[in-house]
Amino acid sequence: MPVTLKDIAKRAGVTSATVSMVINNKPNISEETRKRVMKIAKELNYYPNVIARGLATRRSNAIGVIVPNLASSFVVRVLQGIKSTNRDLDYTVLLFDTVGQRESESQLFQRLSRERRIDGVILISSTVTDDELNIFRDESVPSMVVARKCTTLDCVYVNNEQGARDAADYLIGKGHSVIACVGSAKLGLPMEERLAGYRASLAAHGVPFRQELMITVDDDGMADGVAVFEKIRALQPAPTAVFVPAGDMVAIGIIKEAKKQERRVPQDLAIVGYDDLPAAEVIEPSLTTVRQPKLEMGDYAINMIVDKIEGRESGLKQKELPTKFIIRESA
């Protein structure tokens, strides 16, 4: 039923090889047949069968994007960056999430490669282990990780240490010296970097580091923030500020609970988040936070992977982007 090269060829009185060359703008075709063929193709509303083409060329013109969880605003923003840049690149985006899946990220990647489904993969994840990364390197399909620094693979990430330093510097500059720090257990390496930045800032300002001010939550949602507030309240010495590298949603939960308990933000308790999610502008007081350039990471990732696929780039590329400290009302 669908129209194929052959159909066009028959009508044009040529062979399908010729039509193929016309469709693909190959040289050495007479203007006359080129026009004739194009006209018929348009009339018949022809579109090449990408599956057949893929089999012949061994290229799918598709890139896979593996995300841990579509519920995360962070992830969605990166995805947005990928999609909006991809506009001019014209690869089809296959979306995979790994939350609650039987396959790990690397298994999924391996399968996608072997199935020849995709020409390249972007992995948005901060938590891949080094072991997993090896599988990515072993397959012949180009891949790229977003939001996590790694030495064995192409990646784009932010300078988390500096981001956290900026935050702590700011709080210390405001006169705070007892600054609680709320990390998340699910964030892997980037979290370690942020914690290191926090400590580095304290050290640089001669503010004593206190292990008892370090709190960890399991996830990175608003509920975690609400729940952790009791712990913050119970802290000795009592903090006058909280830095929340666990992310904006946790920080927002803390703000909400603080207000409910009649603590004024930022007067009684200053709060600084991490990420600059859209919700940071919604909460009141609006959230002072460390912005991660999410769209830019997506943009960089898709450009780089396409350059790799098309052979314009080779060798390991690791791109570090700066964070930006966004001052609003909460600190």
Place this chain on the structure above:
Amino acid sequence: MPVTLKDIAKRAGVTSATVSMVINNKPNISEETRKRVMKIAKELNYYPNVIARGLATRRSNAIGVIVPNLASSFVVRVLQGIKSTNRDLDYTVLLFDTVGQRESESQLFQRLSRERRIDGVILISSTVTDDELNIFRDESVPSMVVARKCTTLDCVYVNNEQGARDAADYLIGKGHSVIACVGSAKLGLPMEERLAGYRASLAAHGVPFRQELMITVDDDGMADGVAVFEKIRALQPAPTAVFVPAGDMVAIGIIKEAKKQERRVPQDLAIVGYDDLPAAEVIEPSLTTVRQPKLEMGDYAINMIVDKIEGRESGLKQKELPTKFIIRESA
């Protein structure tokens, strides 16, 4: 380089046809060769080339999801519903957005169909016109629209009229009789339905409808809400409540600006939104709103499209889901 059926066949001392049958669990294969073949396949870490398989079977096991804009929380939540259900269905999801694209939704759909890229399409959009919908019907690929009622195509949508009625009923029940209504120009049919629901509620309670209380914003972002507040303030008679079928983000913008101008919400001005986006719980006071079952719509859509693809369903299916009125603090 990649391992193919032939490679396995050679090692197993059979032909690739046999291996194919084993891989696809066809009957009439001796237990012995089945085991032998499977063992080798596992050893070689074989995965079928989905492109080649697609060419042979004329099926891609992929479904396309067309979204207007990944920046919309609403859209992302529906997408989440699709993805999480798809887990057990095992179709690959191809993601397309149409914002700033040269192709319209229907053109894109037509191309995808003709290219044989996908077995089915889910369109998340409230604004498709009836003309566009015709193209969807004409192609032979099953399709499904989310968030918009239509008679010529499969769809899943909510009862917007009832949703808006619930909201207005509630406000009227609270003693309000001058209720402004903020619509959005970009929402198409669903917006008309909501407006109708608002009017129906007024009528049912003998509250006079006033055209001058109807306001329209262009988009559905927080900025629109902030900007429209001046208009609300200037309204005569002065409203004591605002219903915002334009969506939660607009409602949130209104709340923010109202607070900035020292109007208490809900005491001076009660506000009811539409959608129940995650941000509705972030804003303070938290937003009373009409919840759309976003995950459920995604879930229904993917199930239905797969049923269609696999021939378990036929005939037009239109599914109406109820909204749920969520009472929080803003009204």
Place this chain on the structure above:
DNA sequence: TTGTAGGCGTTATCAT
């Protein structure tokens, strides 16, 4: 139960 053979719609390499 397994092998043979042809086809799916393109692209690519030769000839011509």
Place this chain on the structure above:
DNA sequence: ATGATAACGCCTACAA
């Protein structure tokens, strides 16, 4: 400049 022809890797009658 165009036509034959052989892949690409898999599936599926049909034959054996």
